[in-house]
Amino acid sequence: MLRLTEIKLPLDHPPEALRAAILQRLGVRDDALLAVRIFKRAYDARKKHALLLVYTVDVEVANEAALLKKFRNDAHVRPSPDMDYRFVGHAPDSLDERPLVVGFGPCGIFAALVLAQMGFKPIVLERGKAVRERTQDTWGLWRKKVVNPESNVQFGEGGAGTFSDGKLYSQIKDPRHLGRKVLTEFVKAGAPEEILYVSKPHIGTFRLVSMVEAMRHEIEQLGGEIRFEQRVTDVLIEDGRVAGVVLASGETLKSRHVVLALGHSARDTFEMLHARGVHLEAKPFSIGFRIEHPQSLIDRARLGPNAGNPLLGAADYKLVHHAKNGRTVYSFCMCPGGTVVAATSEPGRVVTNGMSQYSRNERNANAGIVVGITPADFPGDDPLAGIRLQRELEARAFVLGGGDYQAPGQLVGDFLAGKPSTELGSVEPSYKPGVHLTDLATALPPFAIEAIREALPAFDKQIQGFAMKDAVLTGVETRTSSPVRITRGDDFQSLNVKGLYPAGEGAGYAGGILSAGVDGIKVAEAVARDVLGLEAAQSGGRAGPGCDY
Template structure:
């Protein structure tokens, strides 16, 4: 088959127009086109009154070799690559110890799945509960202010990505098509097939729940073992190499290969690793607020008269502003038609995040408006960024009234430097609730200064972005991990053999797709290391 890229058609084209465009692009007659399928479909909305769809298509032709020779110098026509996943190894018989995976978010899920598919029968340890029980605990905070520190938005089966927009696109390079493996497994588990070809696929929380359960069953059927409510309290290390793990219940598990896929909020795990001498360094992350607007405003600004078109759905945006004080402010984890959610993992703290369901039909759009910070802003030891996060999250809890309400402020009042006393046309979606006041006390002065400069700049790009009634909710501090557990070329810790830091918590991913891909890479590294030692 041949692959055509960058084929553009009007938004409301017909199937016959698509076929005609293929025939015209290749300079063939209709009889030569045997079949076609969509590999990728995106859109170009830079001209909102002339939105186009952009296709990557795989086509089957008569005389493909002749056509390909004619277009040998055309970068947009080439043989269709093999995007199927090919395992790197197969487990040997009679393994002395089974590999252990710590964490069952996207990274741990795919590390475990790949190890199971290759026959290594991994043991996966998750401190939280199965996804349906975890969902009940999460709703307990959102609806009754009842918080469970071991079962919440951050901890439990599926990881933090379960309570998110379910975005499945990433900007990382993926020459070996591991991302295709992730999407294919999600479809096998019940995701809509459209995620295989949409340029910005997403799933949403409710669909993710049943999918994760299905994938858990696959891992178990392949010989993997998943243990819930199994918090790792210690890593057993001898002579610079891992020898196993100790659980909070007193049990120990022997293991020579351990994948750390703990997520960006496993602060006690990071502390334990640091105290055991595992090399960790601080890394940049970002802090800020969530902002909410009417979704209809974003749709009109992005799509004009095409707002509401079924092929476009709820509009998103991506914004960045470089400030006079040297800071950069940008939109983060934009959730069209979604809600702002309570995302703390420790008592007496308030953290916000964004979430959307598959339909993306809630009344508000929300995203993080965050300021980039570096280790120069939190000097000291490698875990100083965690200390800063905790300080800001505790302050947010106090500003919200000490009841898990989040502190909030209208954008107009924030820009004018006055406290807010009442909501306008935008009603916040965060539960348990939003306590209005003055957010200038919620972040360091340099961050407040930067956000106040950025919002009017964003308004020039999306008119209405700095509307008086838009709502800011604090604080957004879990944009990424504040640490990196450095690893070498074969994915092992720099100074601890057999330890494979992976995913978002280790500082190597940001989002469901990149974390899942990193989990696959970690599983491959474990498998190749085991095979190499056996040889």
């Protein structure tokens, strides 16, 4: 097949216009175009009154070789890449040890799924509950102000990504097209097929719930096992290699291959790993607030007269400002037509995050407006110093919010003027259990407040109305990414504990659903290679059936 890029058509083009544009691009007759598949559809909104759809398509044509020769100097006509996923190997029948996967968020799901598809029958240990029970516990905070430390927005089946916008795009380098494997598995589990070709695919919380369940059932049907409410409290290390884990129940599970697919909020697990001497390091992350505007304002600013077009949906944005004090302020996890949610996993703390449903039809747009920080800003120089800073800011937000899990909030106009807010304006905040108006000046370190105050008017120059006085800030956003990295080598194993595979966002190697899923696949492959290598050594050199190396 051939891949054609940069095919541009008007927003309101008829269906047959795409085929006509392909025929014109290639200069062939209609009967020579045998098949068309849309690989990607994006839009170019630089001219709001003449917005264009931009297609990348894979086509099957007669005389492909002749066309490739004809277009050999055209970068927009090339052979379609091979994006089929191929397993690195399959478990031999003689294998009697099962790998363990700790955590069942996006990374853990894909690590377990690919291991199961290769026949390794993994055991998954998830500290939280199954996704529907977990949803009830999460609503307990939102509706009743009750925190369950083991079952919440951060912990439980599906991970933190379940209560998010469900974004499925990433800027990671992906030469093997593993992201396509992630998207394909999501479609198989019930996601709409459009996620395979729209430029910024998303799913939303309600759809993610049923998809996560479907993927769990596939893992189980393939011989894997998922154990909920199983918190790992210790790792067993013998002669520099992992030997198993200990659960809160006291049970010990033996295995020489343990995938640590922790979320970025598994603070007690980080502390345990540090105490056991597993190599960790502090890493940069970001802190800030959530900001809410009317979605209609964002739509008009970004899409002009095309605002509200169902093909485009709710508009998003991505903003960056380099402040005079040397800090970078940027928008994070923008949720069109979404809500701000309570995301703490610990009592006595307040954390915000954003979430959208697939429809993205709520009245407000929200995003994190966050400031990058480095270990030099942390209170201490040990690997856990970032966790201490997060806890300090979250506890302060709890007090500023009134001590009952309301989020401290402030109108943008008052924040810029340096005065407390006393009443809401035209923007009604969506955060549950509620917003307590106050002065956010003490919610973050002074350098962060200074940088955000400078950034908001700058953002207003890019999106008219962004600094509107009635827009609402709620605090605090502290869990943008993991504050630690569980350092690993090129073989995906811990630097100092063989058989221990740090993976995903919590380990510092991903930053969203798609990248976490891709990392889960890579780690599953690394486990398979190591297991098959050990098996080969024990069986006189045979690497097991199906191995491709």
